[in-house]
Amino acid sequence: MSLAKKEGWRVTDGRGAALARWRSRSCLEIQLAAHAMFSRGLSVFVLFSINLLNYIDRWTVAGVLSDMQLPEKHGGFGIGDAEGGLLTSVFILTYLICSPIFGYLGDRMDRNKLIFVGVTAWSSAVFLGSFASSFRTFLVCRALVGIGEASYANVAPTLIADMYSIDERTRVLSLYFCAVPLGSALGFILGGQTSLYLNWRWAFRITPGFSFALACVLGIWLKEPARGSADGRLNHFSDYEALDVDDADALDHDQDIETRGATEDGTDIVAGPLQSADGAASTPRITSKQFSQQQPSRQSWSEDVREIWGVRSFMWSTLGLTSVTFVMGALAQWGPTFLHRVVCTESGQVGHALSACKSNVNLIFGLISCVTGISGTFLGSYLSRRYSTEQNAADAVLCCVGMLIAAPFIFLGVFVASQSLHAAWAMIFVAELAVGVIWVPVTAMLLYVIHPLQRASASGMQTMFSHLFGDATSPVLVGYIADMLRRELDVPLARALQLALYPSACFAFAGALCFLVAAQFLADDRRAQNSALPIKVHAVSSASASPTVHVRTVTMGASGGASLSTLVLSRTQSPVPPRRVQTAALCPLLPAEDAHPLESSIEAAPSELRRR
Structure with missing residues (x-):
């Protein structure tokens, strides 16, 4: 034979x-191409929607934190700033611990099924947390949410990378990452509006059903693209x-x-x-023997770690991303609460007027985050496509410039809030716009300097490192500093939180330096990876x-x-x-x-x- x-x-x-x-085959190819285009479009829509719900669930806590800090007789848990920061930190901690695990599995298992399991676990934890009778129970549920989200966040970008070529990939990633600011903004708004008209617990009962339905579509009906x-x-x-x-x-x-x-x-x-x-x-x-032997990555995890961290542009861009997550974690968690204290509490408002004031602050903060995040994401995508080539380091330079612009405006936004709220909104707008430019280029850098069979692992490692020293640390650190200043120096609540937020500007500047170093190696690393491209x-x-x-x-x-x-x-x-x-x-x-x-x-x- x-x-x-x-x-x-x-x-x-x-x-x-x-x-x-x-x-006869040309007609079949047209049908296959049309089917592939529809399948890819549906997959991206589902991934975008899950990512949107991911960030809504993540930042709803910030929108209802003031209500959680109320005494138990008023429906809260009676917690302080340090415990409030712990809510985000424990979520991020479990998220980052599980990220490299799911990254490793994402290079070796069906990624759609992996996402289905993770989203189901996260949705269940969010829903059960709304019925928690104590702060500790709610804290455990938030930790479980981090485990579920780790399965999704590290795998989804690799699915997009395997569905679109490099030229198309940046544009699609910009659409995907629009879910970050949009979801964060909706989280703030959902928390504030739900607390105003219902109860803060209902903010955690709306999204789980949608998340589970989308996970079913992805895990059951859509097929995984070849790595x-x-x-x-x-x-x-x-x-x-x-x-x-x-x-x-x-x-x-x-x-x-x-x-x-x-x-x-x-x-x-x-x-x-x-x-x-x-x-x-x-x-x-091609032989039948080679067919049976060609499988996803067979390397050990230690070999993947050594090769991935040996890519210097990846290492330095990860350090830069860590600074970004530190800054955004601190501002997203404590920004609304700080403005609540400056604008609402210190003005002497009480009762329904106080709740309405807090809801209004959440709404404006959410709208600014949404507009600047989406605009920054598309701007970053456009600039990356316009200037990034194999011969330059435009993506790393773009991230560096974004952080350099953000650093002074973060400081000024915190500084002028107690004097002029409108000026503070303007400073926050510019700072968040500059940070929003970074998301697409930093992800694009990972995807084109890392081998396709190691992308999920690299994404997991980057997620673990950036969140461990970024937004897992900053919320609880800011809350601890604020509590210490209030206790030791008898500083007012708003002033203590203001002083605790100032170091975020320094971390933004440090991130700019890390991206500048990454730019020195990016072009060489990209060419080295492209040189292995098979036919x-x-x-x-x-x-x-x-x-x-x-x-x-x-x-x-x-x-x-x-x-x-x-x-x-x-x-x-x-x-x-x-x-x-x-x-x-x-x-x-x-x-x-x-x-x-x-x-x-x-x-x-x-x-x-x-x-x-």
Whole structure:
């Protein structure tokens, strides 16, 4: 048996039959492309919606914190600032502990199913927490929420990376990360409005049902994309069967080889790297044995850790992101409470007037967070697409500039709040807009300097580190400092919290320095990762030991003035060009100036074939 008949491989004779198959196949390819586009769009919508609910649940606590601090007889827990900060810190602590675990699993398991389990756990914990009768019980529920959210936050960006190419990825990520400011703003607003009209506990009973429904859609009906497929790599071969390695020599080279299957994104089977590790070109070939062996990452976790943290731009951008999360964690947790004390409590308002004042502050704070977050996200995405190339470090520089702008405005916003509320809102607006620019570029950096099979692990490690020393630390640290100042120096509540928030500006400046250092290594790390990009092929026969490789290039237009070259590879035992097209590959190999406008053919021995 010269050819495996399983899973759609077939052999035919004659050019007419090949042409007929090509025409019939083109219609199928259009249908597959349309289905893939719809599937990707639905997946992104579901991921965006889950991320939106994620941040609503996360920051609803900040919107109702003042009500939780009321005495128990008034429906609160009677907690202080340090305990209020602990609510966010314990959530972040469990979130970061579980992040590398779910990152490791995300590189080795079905990611959609993993998200389904995590979102179900998080939604259940949020709902049960609304019935907590004591602060400790509520604290345990918040810790469980962190475990559930860790499964989602580290895996979702890798799904998007495997559905879209690098050019499209930044735009889609900007849409995905719009859920961060929008969800945070809705969390503040939901908490404030629910406390005003119902009870603060109802703020935690609205979102869990929606989260669970979306998790069902993702985990049950949507399929996971192949890891690395959008980068020109494919690591799942379980749906295909190829040539039997023992019978490959029996293949008639005057026959055509065609695949009937395709991957979920419409891409046909992928052969291994065109260029070997020692620099010599290796002829791509696919065998049934190789199909069964190609799986997600088989490295140990310690090997992944060593390789990931060896990427210097990743290390320094993670340190910069840690500063960002420290600043945002402190401001998101304590910003509304600080303004409540400055604007509402110190003005002598009581009863319903006090509740209405707090709700109004939450509304304005939420709207500013929403507008600046969405605007900053799209602005960061646009600037990244406009200026970032393989030859520069525009993404890291963009993050650096954003933090440099944010640092002084954070300080001024806290400083002038007690003197002019309108000036404080203006300062907060500029600071949050500058920070919002960072989210897309910093995620894009991770995705293009880390290998596709290690992205979920890298995301988990980055999440763990940035949250451990960022927003897991800052809320409780700010609350502890405020309590200490009030207790030791007898400082008023608002003044104590104001002094405790000032160090956030220093951390913003430190983050800018970290991104500046990352910029020194980013271009080299990106080129090093791109140099390993393998070529996509439809099928390659493994015929003889030292055949001649015939390459035919067809130039196709691409965005940005670049060009794509379709390489048609075939293997024969003589230097005569092949009569049949046996393989096809699509990969950005040739620059525009080297591409030929007309179809041309060249011959090259395997050792002479190089990826340009």
